[in-house]
Amino acid sequence: MKKILIMIYEQLKIIYQIGFLSYFKYRIGSKGKKIRIQFDGYNILVRKRTRDLDVAISCFNGEFDIIKHLFPQDYNGIIIDAGGYIGTSTLAIKKIFPNSKVIVVEPSDENMAILKENLAEVPNIRVVHGALVGESKKIIQLKNRGTGEWGFTVVSSPRDNPNSANIQNVRAFRLSDLVSNVEHIGLLKLDIEGGELNLLEHDMESLEKIEVVFAELHNRIAEGCENKYFEFSKKRILVKDRGEKYLSIKR
Numbered sequence: 001m002k003k004i005l006i007m008i009y010e011q012l013k014i015i016y017q018i019g020f021l022s023y024f025k026y027r028i029g030s031k032g033k034k035i036r037i038q039f040d041g042y043n044i045l046v047r048k049r050t051r052d053l054d055v056a057i058s059c060f061n062g063e064f065d066i067i068k069h070l071f072p073q074d075y076n077g078i079i080i081d082a083g084g085y086i087g088t089s090t091l092a093i094k095k096i097f098p099n100s101k102v103i104v105v106e107p108s109d110e111n112m113a114i115l116k117e118n119l120a121e122v123p124n125i126r127v128v129h130g131a132l133v134g135e136s137k138k139i140i141q142l143k144n145r146g147t148g149e150w151g152f153t154v155v156s157s158p159r160d161n162p163n164s165a166n167i168q169n170v171r172a173f174r175l176s177d178l179v180s181n182v183e184h185i186g187l188l189k190l191d192i193e194g195g196e197l198n199l200l201e202h203d204m205e206s207l208e209k210i211e212v213v214f215a216e217l218h219n220r221i222a223e224g225c226e227n228k229y230f231e232f233s234k235k236r237i238l239v240k241d242r243g244e245k246y247l248s249i250k251r
Contacts, residue, residue: 017057026053034114042091045117051150052086052114059092064189066241067096070212070249071186074099078183080175082132083191085111085150087118093189094122100186103178107131107142107170108152128178130171132192134202140172145193145221153193158221175199175206187212194221200228207232213248214241 015023022037031049038044040060046052071077076099081090084104094102104119105128106112112129119125131140131154140154143164154172158164179185188210190196196215199207207213219226229246230238239247 014053014057017061018053040095042118044086044088044091045114046086047114047149050148055085055150056088059088063242064089064092064096064214066239066245066247067093067187067212067214071097073097075186076100077186078103078179079187079189080105080132080178080185081189083189083193084115084127085191087115089189089191090115090119090125091122094125100124101126103128105130105132105173105178107154108149109168110149111152128173130173131195132178132190132199133172133174133195134199135172136174137172139169142167142170151193153195153218153221155194155197155222158194159223160220174203175210185210187214190215194218194225197222197225197228200225200232204232208250211250214245215248216243216245218244 018037018039025035026037026048029048033048034045035048036043036045037053039056044056046056075097079093079097079100079102081093081102081104084090084106087104090102090104094100101124103126106115107130116127119127131142133140143153143158144167145151145153145158145161145164152167175185190213196217215229217226217229233248236251237249241247
């Protein structure tokens with residue numbers, strides 16, 4: 001009964017955010033069909049009956065409040081959004097730091113098509129179709145853990161579904177591939193479904209140069225990523241945020 005009440009409450013919150021008509025259009029019809037919904041000043045493209053709308057609402061309802069005061073509002077440096085999904089995290093970050101240059105990285109062909117449309121009119125954004133990794137490799141396999149579009153991973157054998165189906169080969173990028181030798185990454189938003197373990201294991205040197213790393217850790221997908229992140233943060237300021245999210249700030 002408690003679970004049912006929670007589900008009803010969550011749906012009512014969505015209705016409050018976007019209105020009953022938009023909610024009705026989103027919930028009926030073929031799963032995956034694209035529609036546009038007005039939200040927080042944006043005309044966002046989402047897929048019906050997927051997690052797209054839930055993710056969008058989360059992004060625009062305080063998910064990134066924790067980073068608001070870490071840089072001045074007119075910050076014009078480089079921010080990397082690794083795990084861009086459909087682009088709503090980038091939109092939320094750009095709303096906080098409108099003058100920043102955001103490099104958004106997303107491996108999935110399906111998600112990339114939506115992301116490009118959602119970010120088409122936003123200035124100072126570079127879209128990278130690929131996966132962020134720590135090792136020096138050109139191609140990596142993207143897998144479906146059974147969660148759908150929002151949970152694709154490059155972990156070769158995810159803990160929560162070791163037999164995850166292969167989806168596609170994607171280009172692999174290290175942090176140094178995304179910026180020039182003279183550019184500096186101020187903020188890394190990291191939500192790559194367990195892929196953070198590979199980054200932490202093989203490119204700690206690049207990570208240590210970044211002022212702020214805001215990461216969602218997926219120990220349930222890649223065992224050891226939490227310990228590695230805590231090790232990385234030993235000489236930094238570590239802040240626990242909601243859920244699996246942690247903030248690591250360079251002293």
